[in-house]
Amino acid sequence: MSKPEFIARQGRKPTGWLGHIVARVMARETRPENERALHMLDLADGDSLIDIGCGHGETLFEAGAMVRLSDSAGVDFSEVMLKRARARNRDAVWDTRLTFHCADTAALPFPDNRFDKALSVHTIYFWPDPTEHLAEIFRVLKPGGxxxxxxxxxxxxxxxxxxxxxxxxxxxxxEIETTLAGVGFQTIETCSGRFGSRLVHWTCSGKP
Structure with missing residues (x-):
């Protein structure tokens, strides 16, 4: 059975009181996918990490519990999600290891070659042209990222x-692997797994 469109739109960009409920549900339901993505990044102390479509901020919180991140960022275009993310990561925000930005991920507010690692979980469905967003991620990653x-x-x-x-x-x-290669990513590999009824893929790539 298909979800009602107004609920699906909340998944894309949570707003209002319903958005707060959606944020809590998403944090719980997507935790396994986010944890696996973090482990695949092989984070180290001092890494700068950007979470594209950071949502509830739980993933950045988990990353910060694994290693001591430096100069990292979360980007989302839902103010509801960013409010929750900032509260969840208040200590890292307070000592300036982590900042949050309300922005379109097709135009990231960062200079070239800014971050060591990047991840994006369950966001590509909402990008009319993934090439724009993936090219921006490529731009802000450091060589070797x-x-x-x-x-x-x-x-x-x-x-x-x-x-x-x-x-x-x-x-x-x-299609996704081809798009990644088209914007410049290399060493592209995809692994897959199931969480209940969900078939999920993680595609790892690097900036040469």
């Missing part, structure tokens, strides 16, 4: 049946 993209694909029939195509667009793994 790593990027992990987590997503559900056209291989997941449950996703296609559940989420309205007016809000979510699912792509094939090969």
């Amino acid at each position: 790593s990027f992990v993209l987590c997503f559900r694909s056209t291989e997941d029939r449950r996703a296609l049946e559940t989420y309205p195509s007016t809000v979510y667009r699912f792509r094939s793994v090969s």
